[in-house]
Amino acid sequence: MIGLVNYAKDPGSVELRELPIPEIGEDDVLLKVHAVGICGSDLHQYSGKQSWHVNYPVVLGHEFAGFIAKLGRRVVGFREGDQVVSETAAVLPQDSALIRQGLYNLDPGRLGFGYGVDGAMAGFVKAPARCLHHIPPSLTLEKASLTEPCCVAYNAVCVNSHMRPGDSVAVIGPGPIGLLCAVMAKLSGAGHLIVIGTPSDTKRLEVALQVGADKVLGAHGEDVAEWVKNFGDGLGVDLVIDAAGVSASLKLALEITRPAGQITKVGWGPQPVNFSLDPLVQKAITLQGSFSHNWPIWEKVLSLLASGKIDLGPVLNRISPLSEWHDAFEQMHCGAIVKGVLKP
Ligand SMILES: [Zn+2]
Numbered sequence: 610m611i612g613l614v615n616y617a618k619d620p621g622s623v624e625l626r627e628l629p630i631p632e633i634g635e636d637d638v639l640l641k642v643h644a645v646g647i648c649g650s651d652l653h654q655y656s657g658k659q660s661w662h663v664n665y666p667v668v669l670g671h672e673f674a675g676f677i678a679k680l681g682r683r684v685v686g687f688r689e690g691d692q693v694v695s696e697t698a699a700v701l702p703q704d705s706a707l708i709r710q711g712l713y714n715l716d717p718g719r720l721g722f723g724y725g726v727d728g729a730m731a732g733f734v735k736a737p738a739r740c741l742h743h744i745p746p747s748l749t750l751e752k753a754s755l756t757e758p759c760c761v762a763y764n765a766v767c768v769n770s771h772m773r774p775g776d777s778v779a780v781i782g783p784g785p786i787g788l789l790c791a792v793m794a795k796l797s798g799a800g801h802l803i804v805i806g807t808p809s810d811t812k813r814l815e816v817a818l819q820v821g822a823d824k825v826l827g828a829h830g831e832d833v834a835e836w837v838k839n840f841g842d843g844l845g846v847d848l849v850i851d852a853a854g855v856s857a858s859l860k861l862a863l864e865i866t867r868p869a870g871q872i873t874k875v876g877w878g879p880q881p882v883n884f885s886l887d888p889l890v891q892k893a894i895t896l897q898g899s900f901s902h903n904w905p906i907w908e909k910v911l912s913l914l915a916s917g918k919i920d921l922g923p924v925l926n927r928i929s930p931l932s933e934w935h936d937a938f939e940q941m942h943c944g945a946i947v948k949g950v951l952k953p
Contacts, residue, residue: 610627610628610629610630610731610732610733610953611625611626611627611628611731611732611931611953612625612626612628612668612727612730612731612732612953613625613626613668613669613670613730613731613931613934613951614626614628614666614667614668614669615654615655615663615665615666615667615668615669616665616666617657617665617666618657618663618665619657620655620656620657620658621655621656621657622657622665623654623655623669623934623938625931625932625934628668628731630732630733631727631733631734631735632735633679633681633735634681634735635681635682635683635684636681636683636684636737636738636739637681637684637735637736637737637738638677638678638679638680638681638684638687638693638735638736638737638738638741639677639678639679639733639734639735640673640675640676640677640678640693640695640729640733640734640735640736641675641676641677641678641732641733642670642673642674642675642729642730642731642732642733642734642953643674643675643676643692643750643751643754643952644673644674644675644750644751644753644754644928644950644951644952645670645672645673645674645728645729645730645754645931645950645951645952645953646670646672646673646754646755646757646758646948646949646950646951647670647672647934647937647938647941647948647949647950647951648670648671648672648723648757648758648785649784649785649786650671650723650724651669651670651723651730651938652938652941652942654669654723654724655669655938656942659724660877660879661724662724663724663725664720664724664725664726667723667724667725667726667727667728668723668727668728668729668730668731668734669723669728669730670722670723670728670729670730670731670734670951671697671721671722671723671728671729671757672729672754672755672756672757672758673694673695673722673728673729673734673754674692674693674694674744674750674751674753674754674756675692675693675729675734675750676690676691676692676693677689677690677691677693678733680738681738684738685738686738687738687741687743691743692743692744692750692753693741693742693743693744694741694742694744694753694754694756694757694907694911695722695729695734695736695740695741695742696740696741696742696757696902696903696904696907697721697722697740697757697901698713698714698716698719698720698721698740698901699720699721699722699725699726699736699737699740700718700719700720700725700726701713701716701718701719702716702718705718711903711904711905712903713903714900714901714902714903715900715901722734722736729953730931730934730951730953731931731953732953742756742907742908742911744911745911745912745914745915747915747916747917748911748914748915751925751928751950751952752914752921752925753911753914754950755921755924755925755948755950756907756910756911756914757902758785758786758789758948759789759792759793759910759913759914759919759921760901760902760906760907760910761786761789761875761899761901761902762786762789762790762792762793762875763793763902763906763909763910764899764900764901764902764903764906765786765790765793765850765852765873765875765899766778766790766793766794766797766850766873767793767796767797767909768899768906769873769897769898769899770848770850770871770873770897770899771848771871771895772794772797772799772847772848773798774797774798774799774800775798775799775800776798776799776800776847776848777799777800777801777802777803777840777841777846777847777848778794778799778801778802778803778846778847778848778849778850779802779803779804779805779837779846779848779849779850779862779865780794780802780803780804780805780817780822780849780850780852781805781849781850781851781852781853781858781861781862781876782805782806782851782852782853782854782858782876783804783805783806783810783813783814783816783817783825783852784813784852784853784947785924785947785948786852786875786876787804787850787852787853787876788804788813788816788817788820788923788924788947789924790850790852790875791804791817791820791821791822792820792821792919792920792924794848794850795820795821796913796918796919801823801824801840801841801846802821802822802823802824803822803823803824803825803826803837803840803846804817804822804824804825804826805825805826805827805833805861806825806826806827806828807827807828808827808828808829808830809944810827810828810944811828812944812945812947813944813947814827814828816923816924816947819923820920820923820924833861833865834861834864834865837864837865844867844868845864845865845866845867845868845870845892846865846866846867846870847866847867847870847871848866848870848871848872848873849862849865849866849870849871849872849873850872850873850875851872851873851874851875851876852875852876853876853878854874854876854877854878855876855878855880856878856880856881856882856883856884858876858878859872859874859878859882860882860884862874863886863888863889863892863894864888866892866894867892868892868893868894869892869893869894870892870894870895871894871895871896871897872894872895872896872897873897873898873899874896874897874898874899875898875899875900921948923947924947924948925947925948925950926946926947926948926949927940927946927948927949927950928949928950928951928952929949929950929951929952930951930952930953931951931952931953933951934951937949937951
């Protein structure tokens with residue numbers, strides 16, 4: 610089979626290679642990959658800028674949907690030919706306190722597809738059966754492959770944030786996760802939904818309006834803090850989702866969150882914050898991290914996708930063969946498209 614391999618930390622160390630079809634264990638399935646989403650983390654690894662450990666060489670891709678081609682001896686509940694999506698915790702310890710809590714996504718021993726073990730930008734991928742969910746018939750496999758980033762957004766907005774209908778919500782960073790967070794905030798009844806970007810996000814901020822943002826800011830260098838001062842009672846917004854991750858976005862989040870409000874940080878940024886966190890104390894703001902997702906979130910998101918309540922139309926801008934990976938990566942990197950899906 611052909612697979613897209615990230616073979617070293619140096620920028621650009623990604624190429625298509627001929628690979629053996631993976632051998633599966635008793636509790637695994639072999640999936641014939643039908644569609645695989647390109648994630649910001651694939652782009653980070655492509656440019657060698659990731660802040661996590663990568664087991665080189667590794668096949669990229671952790672957002673995928675496919676057909677079961679082969680079942681391990683002990684797998685129950687699935688049959689050959691079933692259409693499935695897979696969660697990302699490819700390797701977990703046998704047992705741990707976090708696994709028993711259902712929080713295996715936070716287990717330090719977790720290894721994910723695309724960095725820890727071979728991912729799905731290839732003809733086939735090996736996945737443990739415990740990771741799988743059936744795809745409802747009304748959902749295309751291309752859209753189903755984006756279940757994973759929807760789950761990241763669902764966890765950030767609907768599980769880790771305390772949000773009520775009518776709350777004002779600002780999302781900083783209109784990348785795929787930020788836009789999907791905007792979708793979740795809209796679904797949760799945001800009273801006023803603001804999406805904030807930079808002048809390089811013009812295209813993505815247009816998509817933010819399509820997914821239901823009431824206001825987009827930043828495309829023309831607007832003073833966001835000043836705008837929020839003139840919004841509503843002037844005290845700030847109830848909830849800020851930081852999906853950008855750089856220190857400037859957390860600084861802005863602290864400026865625009867109202868007293869007793871919440872900031873949920875889902876964006877990564879390896880650099881030190883380099884500013885005072887005193888506004889967090891003074892305004893008694895809750896700062897919450899959010900990472901990954903677990904089984905109940907996948908089931909909820911799949912039902913929302915199947916019913917059309919989550920519409921991926923505005924976000925999924927390109928479906929291409931795996932051979933066009935380079936062009937698709939570049940288009941996503943420069944913001945020309947929000948999200949691309951590859952077909953091996
Ligand atoms: Zn992802």
